[in-house]
Amino acid sequence: MLYESICSLLREGGGDAPEAAVSSFRFARQDLLLEFASVERSSSMFKNRWPVGILVLMFCAFFSLSALAQETTGGLQGTVRDPSGAVVPSARVVVTGSSLVGSKEIETDASGYYRFANLPPGTYRLTVTAKDFKTFKREGLVIEVGHLPSVDVILEVGASSEIVEVTSAAPQIDVTTSRxxxxxxxxxxxxxxxxxxxxxxxxxxxxxxxxxxxxxxxxxxxxxxxxxxxxxxxxxxxxxxxxxxxxxxxxxxxxxxxxxxxxxxxxxxxxxxxxxxxxxxxxxxxxxxxxxxxxxxxxxxxKKGSNAWHGSVVAQYNSDTMNGAPNDYSRYDPAGPGASPSWGLVDPLHQDYQPRKDGTKDFLPGITLGGPIKRDRLWFFAGFNPELTKLRRTVDFSSQGLGLQKFDQNQQTYYTNARIDANVSKKIRLFASWLYQYQRESGQVLPHADSTTGLFNVSSTSPLFVFAHGLGFTAPNQTTNVGADFTLTPRLVATTRFGYFFENYKDFGFPTSGDTYFWNSAATAATQDVNGNCFGARMPSRVMRIMSLEKAGTTPLILGFFPMLIAARQWAATSMWATAITAAHFRFMSQAAASGQTSRKT
Missing domain, CATH: 2.170.130.10 (TonB-dependent receptor, plug domain)
Structure with a gap:
């Protein structure tokens, strides 16, 4: 390898390697890098997890019940009484709302108590009817995720054809939670x-x-x-x-x-x-x-669909002209000190580095649409919202005789969402939601921005191919949820939820073999071990550059490119059963991750 050749020259000459050898190494390394293709790997570590996951999910689906799935919904409870304060059993309680497919109804028990579970967040109307009492209606009940407010009802004696509408009442208070x-x-x-x-x-x-x-x-x-x-x-x-x-x-x-x-x-x-x-x-x-x-x-x-068609066409734009300058940050002076005194170590001088402002553009167009496929039975909602960003950075590479160089970083993210809500019958409700985002970035590796005060830019001595626009990554990301509510009895609701999350980050354009680092300057005898082999006692350059610890001309510029593949899958099943006074909640989750990277030591 070329790196080993430089070491051989050092051993033979006892000093610095000829500049021609270093230059030859640099150009050969560049040619090698440009020929590398993206790395693709796959993992089979998930295969053995499928049977176990399926069995557990089947167990949760068939043997677990729920009264309030608080991850995405809320609830409503209360007691129905007559003017004397006596409870009213067998009163019919109906709740309707803009985010609820159809309606839900229940009869109060012997103690006049009612409770609704799994109500999507939104604004609701409560209607209560009972024999020999006027119909009670209350509008504007706000249900939030995870809350179970209490709304007690006082019925007035009269015919059910008479309606009492409550337009102002005490606010709903959730006294059931300690969170x-x-x-x-x-x-x-x-x-x-x-x-x-x-x-x-x-x-x-x-x-x-x-x-x-x-x-x-x-x-x-x-x-x-x-x-x-x-x-x-x-x-x-x-x-x-x-x-x-x-x-x-x-x-x-x-x-x-x-x-x-x-x-x-x-x-x-x-x-x-x-x-x-x-x-x-x-x-x-x-x-x-x-x-x-x-x-x-x-x-x-x-968001969900509704009985009314609704949608939006949106656009958002942002650029560097609408934003302030980037924040400054602290770093050590890359140029000094070169030696430490005999009595200890001295930190390099501190510098406040104020980077120049990059040119940026960020555009987010989007469209959403929701409505009824069948009123009070089947709703849908769908959305598409891509985000297109561009960053341009100009860096002075005059130290290499290259002048000003422009570097672009382009990122595209495509957000897609779809949801279906179905009211199959008075006892069965189903839902399914899907969120997908695919992200791709080119020009992933950027040099440091130049300083507004003329401080040395440690990236300006790096070869340009390090910041090639063909280096980047792709990152698909998916979240899927399905669920069903079964009203088994007026006081018992069974709920089964299943969720799946997947992400997969993958670099492209990085090398998968060959030498992975070289020296910015010719190596010296001081950088050899006792056997004459080259080594570097310093921190890897990529880490040093990020931490602003790099010293000009004395450290390896690149430890290596690490093409990475990171895949993660997650399965979850949630269930709960409850009565008016007791509740038990069950949740199963399985997570798995696989990662791979290519590197080579020399």
């Missing part, structure tokens, strides 16, 4: 400023905040690829902190399905706000089923 929850409803999403990802509304909840100083670097990491919506550093430097926990310690759910990365804990899944009905944020008292969340839990509930 701290914040529900960010559609009107808040529409009128309150927020970021582009649903994670950005976490900061609306108590004890949650956007925390850019949770550790690590003070800036986003360039060129890592596959960044989560909350940042590129797995919760270290960016993200949303809940109760002191890092971003990667939060739980991010879509329609009740966990979308956390199995390896790092963060979420690559994003949901455009045009698809969102409500976001629920739990900050304390989190249930055991979300035991992996040490901070908070954000749960997205997506």
């Amino acid at each position: 701290t929850m914040t529900n960010i409803t559609e009107d808040v999403i529409k009128y309150i400023p927020h970021g582009e990802s649903f994670q950005s509304v976490l900061q609306f909840a108590p004890s949650a905040r956007n925390e850019p100083l949770m550790g690590g670097m003070g800036m986003g990491t360039p060129g890592t690829g596959g960044c989560s919506p909350t940042g590129c550093t797995n919760g270290a430097a960016n993200g949303y902190q809940v109760g002191g926990a890092a971003d990667s310690e939060n739980g991010y759910l879509v329609e009740g399905q966990d979308t956390a990365n199995v390896i790092g804990g963060y979420s690559h899944t994003n949901v455009p706000f045009d698809f969102i009905e409500e976001v629920q944020v739990k900050t304390s008292g989190i249930e055991a089923e979300n035991g992996g969340a040490l901070g908070g839990v954000a749960n997205v509930v997506m």
